[in-house]
Amino acid sequence: MTAAGFLDIATPGLMTSVQDLGRFGAQALGMPVAGATDPIALRLVNLVVGNPENTAALEIGYLGPGFTVAADNVRVAFGGAAKLMLQPADGSDARALKPWRSVVLKRGDRLTIGAIEDASVAYLAVQGGFALPPFMGSYSTYMRSGLGGFEGRALKAGDRLPLALGAAPEGEERELADSIDYGSGPIRVVLGPQEDRFTAKGIETFLSAAYTVTKEADRMGLRLDGETVEHTRGADIASEGLVTGSIQIPGNGKPIILMADRQTTGGYTKIATVISADLPRVGRMKPGDALTFQAISVAEAEAIRRAQEQGIRRLIEGIRTALPDVWLDHNALYTVNLISGAVDAPSGHWR
Structure with missing residues (x-):
């Protein structure tokens, strides 16, 4: 598959690999299933970004990666709890992004994902997925044997992760309306x-x-x-x-x-x-x-x-159009004169 763009990996995180729901039907040959350790999150974040549930995404262990977009634009969604900081390519203020909500990143934008706050893993889905060859019917990485995913290994600094789409399709952004209930107790x-x-x-x-x-x-x-x-x-x-x-x-x-x-x-x-x-x-x-x-x-x-x-089907049915993000661009605010004059209250004269 020919790459239509890339995510240029600046910092790889502690353990970031490409995973889908797993490689089935090959265990008789000694090949493990691999795949997402939290398949619920993988399924849901893919649907938020507009992918089929089994599309390969990045499984992020403990600490997330940082990457720059080398494509016209790309729609992504993060499934998990972590600090997401976007540094726009146009030099405007860095801003925090919301998890479980799709967003379009532009060429040159840099996204940095911090430490996973509530679990050992989280997921980053990219609309259209990655331009990678499947291995035995799956895109999952089995790192112990160096098979599947991106070169059979976890990501490292300097990698260029190929994208299947060079531009995000037009459409509204979407978000997960409710939190996932993983259960509790024994x-x-x-x-x-x-x-x-x-x-x-x-x-x-x-x-x-x-x-x-x-x-x-x-x-x-x-x-x-x-x-x-x-x-x-x-x-x-x-x-x-x-x-x-x-x-x-x-x-x-x-x-x-x-x-x-x-x-x-x-x-x-x-x-x-x-x-x-x-x-x-x-x-x-x-x-x-x-x-x-x-x-x-x-x-x-x-x-x-x-x-x-x-319960998962109810979460899927509840995925909704996201409200527009609202933020202040302080650089723009500080460089524009927002006051054209003042009134002297006692005299009523404009000055």
């Missing part, structure tokens, strides 16, 4: 498939103890710290298939929640699997976050997921 799981490899005490510990996300947390998985979970006869099993949300308990007894870039097979016992409705909430967690687990049935998990999708 992370819900379905026990198994190796539930029998844990003692009754071990399962009780897993479901009652409080755990903390450690610094060993990335797109592959979250290592947790807390009470150890007791096995019946060791942690090792013959390698078998894994799914996103599998919770392995290795020999040290500390849970590991497997995430988007997880391996496709593994040889540690798995005590439970995070239900699909709670995976976006887990995907947003950062080191230091606390969590507990609650066991539910498969039927309950399916009902929760259906209810969650109904």
